[in-house]
Amino acid sequence: MNKITFIINGEKRSIYVEPNDVLLDVLRDKLGLKSPKCGCERGDCGACSVLLNGKSVRSCLVFAIEVDGCEIETVEGISQNGLSVVQEAFIEMNSFQCGFCAPGVVIATTELLRKNSTPTKEEIKEALAGNLCRCTGYTPILEAVEKISHHNKHNSDNTGGTNE
Ligand code: FES
Ligand code: FES
Secondary structure (H helix, E strand, O other), X not given: OEEEEEEEOOEEEEEEEOOOOEHHHHHHHHOOOOOOOOOOOOOOOOOOEEEEOOEEEEHHHOEHHHHOOOEEEOHHHHOEXXXXXXXXXXXXXXXXXXXXXXXXXHHHHHHHHHHOOOOOHHHHHXXXXXXXXXXXXXXXXXXXXXXXXXXXXXXXXXXXXXXX
């Protein structure tokens, strides 16, 4: 067993992991963070996405031992002070059906909007291209992100402010 120390949703944690423990399993089974979902276990679906040092990664492809010294954020962290603007927009637009893809989409959208608060439709499509949804045809997901982008553009045109 190897000791790793990292920051998870703002909290410093140290745990012991085997060299071949996968981050997704450690998050779900050792830390009780169930938002990352196990869809394919091979990097294809995006359901297991988390932010690793601010960048969206597929936690099924990361060994836990690799995150020693890193900062990880899951949907639990994003929503720990209440639903984020991203989550509110998806709810408002009824963007999901079964919701299995939702955490990964929230992670990818959060990463996108932190870098670019007013993405174009093409930029949104590109950012979410790795997140598969078997239910919705993607339209209500894209519309929700576009709505945030338009809102942010409107705000920055008028006040210089942005929203995530
Ligand atoms: S479970 Fe990781 S990409 Fe599908
Ligand atoms: S809402 Fe079911 S997989 Fe996306």
